Amino acid sequence: MEFDPSRPKWKQVAAIVxxxxDDGTYPPGTQIPSVLKLQEEFGIAVATSQKVHRGLRAEGLIYTEPxxxxxxxRDLPMQRDEGSGGL
Incomplete structure (x- = not known):
């Protein structure tokens, strides 16, 4: 994947997730790719993948079960600003 150098990679990956x-690939209640899976899929650092997860959690879009x-x-926020990125 080619990233836009003017935007942080984690925000771009979070936007894809x-x-x-939104398109139903990850419906409410389903598991999203782990930090390591995101790293592999997008060719990003583990720390970047962790930021993706933290940002989505901060937005209330995902939750983590230890x-x-x-x-x-299951209760996604009604309106999301794709550019906010949480962090």
Whole structure:
């Protein structure tokens, strides 16, 4: 994947994950890719993948179950600003 150098990579990846939530690829209650899976899929650093997860959690879009993974929130916020990125 080619990233836009004018925007942080984590925000670009978070936007892709948000889009997948919107289009039903990741419906509410389903598990999203782990930090390591995002790293592999997008060719980003682990720290960048962790920022993606933190940002989506801060927006209320995902929650984490210790030892289980991260899941799409069942009650997604009504309006999301794709550019906000949470952090």
């Amino acid at each position: 948000r889009q997948r939530m 030892g289980m993974g991260s899941f799409v929130s």
